[in-house]
Amino acid sequence: MSRNLIPLSVAATLLGGTAMADVPSVAADIAPVHSLVARVMQGVGEPSLIVAPGASPHEYSLRPSEAAALQEADLVFWIGPDLTPWMADAIDTLTSDANVTELLEVDGATVLPFRENALFEAHAHDDHADGDDHDDHDDHDHEEHADGDDHDEHDHEEHAEEAGHDDHDHEDHAEADGHEGHDHGEHDSHAWLSPDNGAVWLNAIAAQLSAADPDNAGAYFANAAAGREELATLSAEINAILDPVRDRNFIVFHDAYQYFETAFDFPASGAISVSDASDPSPARIAEIQARVAEQGVTCVLSEPQFSPGIVAAVMEGSEANTGVLDPLGSDLEPGQDLYGNVLRSLATALADCL
Structure with a gap:
């Protein structure tokens, strides 16, 4: 596999005391993951960055520059096929020599099962408290929410089978369970929206980069240690933003x-x-x-x-406010600050709407 080798004249220099010789070429799937990698x-x-800002990660056609990346x-970091099923095939085809890290499979990460119902009860995820080998977190009892430690064998969507994962049969599973025709894996793939996962992933990214x-x-x-401290500070900031509105109810689009x-x-x-x-x-x-009523x-x-039409239909006859949540940071500049800004923006949008 070709590498983006740095010229010797540059390799001999130092940037902030860091040697720049033969730095690995690294690719990340979505902007929040790219942000964590950029921080490290x-x-x-x-x-x-592979998936362009503003694009849906579930279905995506690679641009030539992204395929080249x-x-x-040398290293690829991605959430996994539950989020970007098409990328499994791209990785198999284009990155045969790369070290690939599927972040949902990283030890210590919290992985939650999908919720199928339209309505949620407070802390409904506690029903899935089967426990697993994920790390304990001091502030959040996430170990109660992980659905077993066998998520490396979970059923991915039908696209994963096209990507060469012959043992996955989520399509049949979805039909048997009476799902509404949506495609997803067994676990909720939006795991980057937990800062605890972000902290775990910073360490995993640093470990993989250091090995290479x-x-x-x-x-x-x-850098990873500094990033974890920043996330701890951010979590305290978000809790302060949300504290005044914790007694209010809200509905999300998906x-x-x-x-x-x-x-x-x-x-x-x-x-x-x-979905x-x-x-x-x-x-x-x-x-x-x-539920709104x-x-x-x-x-x-x-x-x-x-389209706001469906939201308008849901709100018909109510006095509820409306707002916009952006879990991918579509309007934010990609880079190391995006991850924290995504979480901060979610909290601010919620507080302003409630």
């Missing part, structure tokens, strides 16, 4: 936020759609409308890429 690589190099990568580039291991681990809800003990009342890849059924919309829901939240 600060002062050493820059990762490539994967082909040249031991000369800069000190810089990678120092069920993407339970990691954020769990991390900050701020549960949604329901989701209009189970951003499918439209809600009339029955599901009716359930949400009833019954609970006096204060806020119904949409997302940038969706």
